[in-house]
Amino acid sequence: MTSQWWKTNEQFMRTSVWFGFQGFGTLLGAGIAYGLAKNRTGDYALASWRLLYIITGVITIVLGIISLIHVPDIPTKAWFLNSKDKKYVVGRVKQNQQGFGSHKWKPAQLKEALLKDVTIWLFFFYGMSYAIPNGGFTNFGSILLKQDFGFSTTQSLLMNMPGGAIDIVAPPLFALFNNYFMKGRRLITCMLVYLICIAGMCLLNFAGDKRARLVGYYTFYIATVVIGGICSLISSNVAGSTKKNIANTVFLIGYCVGNIVGPQTFKSNQAPDYVGAKTAMLVSFCAGWCILCALFLIYSRRNRIKEEQVRELGEKLEHHANIEFADLTDFENPYFRYSL
Template structure:
């Protein structure tokens, strides 16, 4: 048994003792002011702790830090961003197929098309808890690559029949397979990047949904205008192409993205140690495979969890509605032909793809409060929704439709919050899952707001978009206020403790939640 060096003045153990596979990190002062000893089996701590123990007195330069960050950005962000754009294309391919003849070929009537979209989110909702738990319990990247392989196969299978019931069944299975995508990208971001870096990186991969809008629309347009050259329906060609791209990407993912930074093939041994040290300030490491009941209960009693749930429901009603019915709206309300609707839908993706990273960079560059700024930007997007809903001519409506792409700053704020502001791995997975359940509920409701009886202008659906964005903005204002005053309380406790306010060594990797750890601060 190794000796423990204890500071007599502060009565805080500053080294880690290992005995029969158990560790004692030291005495921790909780957010409520109570003192708690952090100890237990090594498996209950973060996976990064084992590497942190080898980094005693490890030093590195600012230049090395920048070099490692550049490597992470080069090897991870472009690939993960492309992967996330595929997630959007795969999901939205149903909307592209809608103006390529799938409704006619499958003899859909009334609101049957709406249910092909809702079926996706029913599968997503049902499988979401299982997907999240599996990503925690099993190797992260390897597990997700299996999910991605399965959804590639399912998309290809969508092109094998013209039966409406079979198609709805496959859409449900597709939702089950894709339920892991957002959880995976969030957990991966938290493994590699500092809290202050997460917002911009999340903006990169979320903004590529805009690339998905542009690329998907252009691909569908290119296939649609050549439909007479194919021996099968053009929408089937679309599903096959999208499925094969996803299939190849799943294979690359399995070999390219490691399960933890300590296994990253593109980093040498010293750089891997630097990654561990870089993420200390996050008070979270690589992850923990043990599901912890107390963290789950803490997440379920945190008001922020429910604000994110309400936000997710409200935001994704218009988000999914525009995703599924955007091309139809351009065709029936704004008067463009079926093929032109695909073409004119592309600029919204460009606005999102270019605009979101610029907004995120400005927020990080000028150190603006992220949650508050997101709330203000969503409020501005309400004006764009009003242009679409109440505009008098097609040009005004089209401008509103394009600028609504900027409302995706909301999910950037959400997922960067989960990546950097939720220490405690089980709590992180739980809050992310609750958010995604809200995402599913909103996405289920969204397509149903476009009722067949409201065609061709769908005015009730457009008014719903305005109202839901107002609720979304209100949730973000409340989240910012709660985190702001929580930080104030923690600062007051720090001032009260004075010299006793000293964090035990390696507490960053003890898998403590924000409630358990007074040393943690929310990034606003």
């Protein structure tokens, strides 16, 4: 959806805002959990943790229905735009060389995505490397705060809230930094952010002072910047509707696998330090940083090759009207350039 509405250089900021809003979920969830733990004592038909899932589940369903009604499939079907506005949107996104996609399934694009484009699999492994720490923090963050840092049960629930605040603020701030100081090179920004996260995981693993380890704990939430950056890369650097759907699916599968693996790294016999889990988080962030470097090198090389091909072909290069809306993949479109 982001690639249909915004230009390539605008997409990192938009996805950063999207992912930043999960911080509101963290704040809301921590607040509800604290309220239930504090005030809901005694025997009830529903346990507090079950009630938490019911409340957040209902909120999710309601918001999903609102989105289904309000959000159009493509800008040209937007109920809140007049015909002039729709033409303006089409003109804005032409430079993305992606159009609005197609509902037609193309086996050739499936083959290209899975067998010819290594970056699709890098997205899979990045999703997994990010989600291993994410799955651990999501499921065992409160336990880690309680057993490793010495907070009470209710205090540990409240101590999740600063992470939510970081989630809200960090993504748009780093996106602004990327726009004004990094000349839009989001992968460089993401690599810098990951170095901060790696330093934080080192603190969490090796620092003797609890306050230093707590700082390391909260640096995990800055990684939201990078997951937003990766999603914006899929949006801007994978062209062809079928290929883009495959890329998003492969990335989501990797993300789900990581969230399954992450909680398994917390072993009860390693409490309260959970050395194995902390080590897995550090290794995962290091692996993620290497993947970001690989993506940057691959996209840089592809852009150089495309520029050389255009120069060599010159006037021999066929010009097609409205090639931007032909649903070509990034491999097929000679005018497509990868965002770095």
